[in-house]
Amino acid sequence: MEQQIRTHLEAKQYREAFELLMAEYENKVFRLSWSILGNRGLAEETAQDVFLRIWRALPGFRQESSLSTWIFAITRNTALSARKASRPGATVSIEEHAMELEAPPARVPIAADVASMVAGLPEKYRQAVMLYHMEERSYEEVARMLDLPMGTVKTYLYRARKELAARVHSTMDKA
Numbered sequence: 203m204e205q206q207i208r209t210h211l212e213a214k215q216y217r218e219a220f221e222l223l224m225a226e227y228e229n230k231v232f233r234l235s236w237s238i239l240g241n242r243g244l245a246e247e248t249a250q251d252v253f254l255r256i257w258r259a260l261p262g263f264r265q266e267s268s269l270s271t272w273i274f275a276i277t278r279n280t281a282l283s284a285r286k287a288s289r290p291g292a293t294v295s296i297e298e299h300a301m302e303l304e305a306p307p308a309r310v311p312i313a314a315d316v317a318s319m320v321a322g323l324p325e326k327y328r329q330a331v332m333l334y335h336m337e338e339r340s341y342e343e344v345a346r347m348l349d350l351p352m353g354t355v356k357t358y359l360y361r362a363r364k365e366l367a368a369r370v371h372s373t374m375d376k377a
Contacts, residue, residue: 204269216260223260223269224253230270230337231277234347237332238281239288240321248284252277274347319369327362330355 203226210219231252236245255276263272320331333344334355345352 207269208265211263211265220257220260223256227273231273233337234274234277235281237329238278239285244284244288248281252280255280271346278347278349319366323362323365327358330358331362334359
């Protein structure tokens with residue numbers, strides 16, 4: 203798919219390239235936005251903003267990096283800006299943050315419990331978990347998408363798993 207998009211870009215067929223790009227990356231951009239913002243509505247708005255930015259920047263894409271790297275960098279920066287704009291100077295406890303996060307629809311009750319546990323993780327861990335486990339990205343992809351060293355991504359995932367395990371044990375002890 204990327205080669206088809208690049209072919210259209212080289213031929214200056216921006217509309218065709220954009221349509222293919224939308225089909226390929228629409229869900230991925232939304233999920234990355236959601237993992238950063240933790241709010242479905244804001245993630246939808248941000249994804250729209252991302253594609254508007256991509257449309258405007260498409261003629262200037264130099265094709266020096268992969269399309270996914272370019273798109274995910276735009277998505278990450280746009281989502282971080284949206285998060286900053288939505289909460290200027292606000293501080294929120296983890297409990298309050300978890301309550302305002304919207305979990306994706308669950309098929310079984312246990313999935314909802316896991317989703318709420320993931321939603322309650324510190325943001326940096328939540329982003330890594332969402333991308334690595336839910337999006338099934340590689341360590342390298344997560345590192346690139348979050349603009350972090352791969353070792354940091356591995357550390358975040360280790361700590362997130364450790365925290366999730368503690369939460370599961372705590373939940374089981376209460377039952």
